[in-house]
């Protein structure tokens with residue numbers, strides 16, 4: 015478990031910066047979250063909800079069609095188990111956006127996050 | 139061919155409904171048709187299959203106004219359960235890339251220039267017909283793909299073998315899966331795994347051999363992660379000279395010197411026998427032992443097997459050869475014995491000059507411990523393409539085989555297929571045609587005069603590629619004619635004589651057969667761009683023009699089929715009363731269901747999770763292999779001689795090109811998660827492209843120190859055949875003495891196959907991409 019913890023305010027600012035930096039690729043399935051001290055909990059399976067999956071007139075593809083990419087942080091390179099990713103992305107630790115995966119089956123949080131979320135080497 | 143206008147959304151829905159596709163019409167998919175965000179056009183969701191690897195993930199395609207606008211995993215899919223990987227998720231961008239080929243192009247004065255379809259097809263037919271008339275049917279060749287639909291490969295096979303009368307019919311599965319086929323056939327009598335992905339949920343031990351499952355079959359890897367998360371008693375053993383990402387879940391890693399792992403598998407068998415972990419009753423009933431003496435297989439006894447292992451392959455002897463500590467070999471054997479054990483392997487075993495033997499040795503471990511035919515217990519070779527299994531292996535679209543387990547050498551098999559196809563008796567030749575490497579060598583010698591390449595990129599993917607690129611493209615007097623059908627520009631289209639634009643998977647309807655014997659229908663959901671046409675359509679057109687020119691009998695194909703639906707019933711008939719029997723897989727069922735695993739002899743049969751097992755395999759209940767003496771759960775390897783699978787005593791011979799003083803490093807190639815094969819598709823998605831913008835080579839720190847190389851430095855990798863220059867990555871991933879580079883980039887300095895060796899397995903004819911000797915230098 016990474017040990018660095020930040021005050022909530024700083025976290026919120028950093029998270030906002032992080033969101034802005036992600037630009038087009040920023041997911042709606044993650045959101046900046048407060049540091050949580052509770053143990054890791056994988057959300058239950060939810061009903062598939064594609065309500066917002068339309069195609070806006072200005073867009074070529076459906077909203078949320080593509081999985082968010084990951085900034086090229088050193089620790090992202092070698093994360094191949096969900097436990098490793100959720101250490102931060104379920105807790106908000108290290109300012110990590112909290113994964114929600116709304117509407118996705120639970121199994122999708124038991125698999126390898128790297129399967130879908132590719133790294134952006136040009137940004138860190 | 140005229141360009142069809144894009145259908146309206148209403149057209150699409152009507153067409154999809156007519157095709158019987160699963161447009162949101164009740165059940166969970168109904169939820170997907172909910173109203174979209176205000177102002178946005180709604181998306182219609184259609185059941186389909188991923189275009190990429192043999193995992194065969196079920197997907198749902200989001201379509202708006204006749205455009206593919208999104209893709210998601212299909213949560214209702216029985217084995218992939220909604221999981222997909224990034225390659226699939228970016229398919230909408232890949233399919234709709236502006237770089238798609240849209241017009242036929244012919245080479246004139248060294249340049250590709252546009253040509254009309256009619257003129258192009260006449261040119262193809264003229265060149266093939268004149269070659270056949272002047273030089274005989276073996277002067278032409280077909281080189282297909284595990285990415286074509288089953289109906290397309292079947293049609294090409296039918297045209298070339300039963301119409302033109304040549305067995306020069308090959309495909310890129312020769313490069314990736316042939317040794318797995320050889321392993322299954324020589325051990326069990328017929329090809330394809332007996333188990334299924336269901337076994338992942340029941341296995342307690344996973345044995346991953348030469349498989350970077352995390353990157354090359356990410357959904358299988360996720361399923362293993364999920365199984366592991368459910369219980370601490372699930373163990374993972376990895377046998378691989380490279381610490382690929384699967385090491386992250388390994389309880390035990392064995393890293394042999396590349397090419398010296400056969401002895402490790404034998405030594406594990408030795409430990410299992412010595413420790414009494416074998417199943418005597420199962421062996422007695424279901425297994426026979428064979429060795430090869432004076433070039434011929436001979437039956438030997440269990441004691442002979444034990445003596446063979448004792449003499450050559452104790453853990454200590456294996457350690458001396460492979461570098462894997464004897465203690466680790468013992469530990470691996472004992473974990474394997476705990477079972478139930480599912481083994482997954484792929485190119486690390488198959489792309490070898492001893493690939494068939496390596497496959498045999500995997501089966502040996504499962505057979506002696508009876509880790510087979512039970513939930514969680516299966517030897518399973520994963521496939522790299524979406525339709526290598528169903529499309530090429532099963533339809534017999536290789537130079538030595540015929541549909542559904544038949545071989546060209548057997549007269550009865552030729553006669554059955556000639557009758558079904560309506561070929562003149564004697565049309566199918568009894569001698570196998572040219573295998574892939576020999577076919578391209580013959581092209582280079584101008585003995586093959588005309589070649590059709592369909593949905594594959596041999597200029598990039600053949601080993602020792604330089605002479606084969608020359609064979610395809612080098613200008614010379616009377617150069618053979620090479621026509622390529624593809625959806626994207628490739629190294630092969632760059633040098634071909636004629637390039638035809640092809641429809642992508644979502645632009646045509648057909649069947650893919652993935653690794654677990656599941657045949658899955660994918661529907662057409664959009665029109666192809668420009669003038670692109672489906673391979674099936676082009677093959678039909680080609681056949682008709684060959685009939686007109688008198689080199690294929692009139693009416694042999696022409697007028698018989700219009701769509702892939704039309705040919706499917708003949709394919710089902712071809713499978714009848716074979717171990718592949720899928721008579722029960724009607725088109726209507728495939729439209730409706732999320733794939734069906736053969737054998738499926740009747741329309742009411744749900745499909746088979748485990749072959750050769752009484753109570754599961756319907757072919758043990760009725761038909762030529764019915765056996766009422768078996769109790770439910772008992773095994774009968776009915777396709778093998780005497781219904782007994784074969785444990786082979788294979789020598790552990792070294793690779794074709796061991797290292798030496800001049801070339802002291804082992805070079806190995808592979809893939810990264812974000813890209814697929816020659817990268818012509820995945821590089822079309824900006825997110826995937828930028829994830830790995832260029833080729834790199836992994837070098838172990840010990841070697842890097844000796845070479846004076848740091849991460850980011852340019853590294854020259856030179857073999858006896860060619861050289862590349864790529865960026866070094868100094869990482870403790872490859873074994874010391876080994877250098878690894880992925881295969882996806884097409885620029886001159888990154889084409890890894892300029893370096894690889896074209897030596898091949900004498901049984902499977904599959905080349906040894908995974909091992910050759912190189913020297914390294916900072917560039």
Ligand code: SF4
Pocket residue numbers: 188189190191192193194195221222223224225226354355356357358
């Ligand atoms: S694992 Fe293979 S079949 Fe599944 S989504 Fe990825 S590439 Fe497609």
